[in-house]
Amino acid sequence: MPDDVRSQPRVPPRWFVRTAWWVHRGLYRVTGGRFGLRRPRGHRWGMLRLTTTGRRTGREHSVIVAYIENGDDLVTLAMNGWAQGDPAWWLNLKAHPEATVDLVHESRPVRAHAAQDAERDQLWTAWRAYDHELDAYAGLRTTETAVVVLSPWEQPTHL
Template sequence: MTDTIHDNPTPWVADHIRRFEETGGHPRPGMADLLLTTRGRRSGLLRRTALAYVRDGDAYVLTASNAGGDRHPAWYLNLLATPEVTLQVGAATFPATARPATEAESARLWPAVVAAMPSYAAYRTGTTREIPVVLAIPRDREKG
């Protein structure tokens, strides 16, 4: 039995997820996008959202910007509670483990994040919270 996946209800995010599916994972030419599925920390339901990413070795680097809002996005809070997530990159879907980047990793990765998505620079200056950088590592690539 498979759990039903609930897409992010925010209209522009839901539209992004729809375009991701319609285009085989390439909704924005020139941008690297993926779908992230987390387990809801309160509901226990599977929750899916669309995010831009950059790569750092085996890791997919995500940014919990929440469009510069003053609160962390729900997907970030969910993965803090349950770091086992699912990523869909293009047509490939695979399990991963997600964690916040360390302070040193965030400092090193932030320029690459902003280069890929320049709006993140404005998001960072528009909020008082620290915008977390997240590393999602495919489970078959984890070092153990």
């Protein structure tokens, strides 16, 4: 077997990935949020619930995504299960960067942006500590995977 075939990471079939996402969100809902979220610890990334505003519908949409912490910022990857294209939640954030994240014991408003240049390089390197096969998985995609920074955001108050 050629080396390049053996070095390819194994990704489950798309139907399996989508089913796992569906089950995860369902368990979160059924348990009232007691199951499904975790803080990053050691070399394990955390999981947060991200609620965005739909770019076409204007309705709220929630998804659970992996994240790491970088100071007060939360950092996730717009990887779409390592499939082609951007995930819907990232397309929503590009249209409406203000969102809400639910963590284990808190909820907070955030504003999203894609890390660029040196910031992206630094955060991608930080992610490698949590996923040693990150570059191999990213290599499955024909487009660069966005590194999404979710920064604390104070909603403006109207007088």
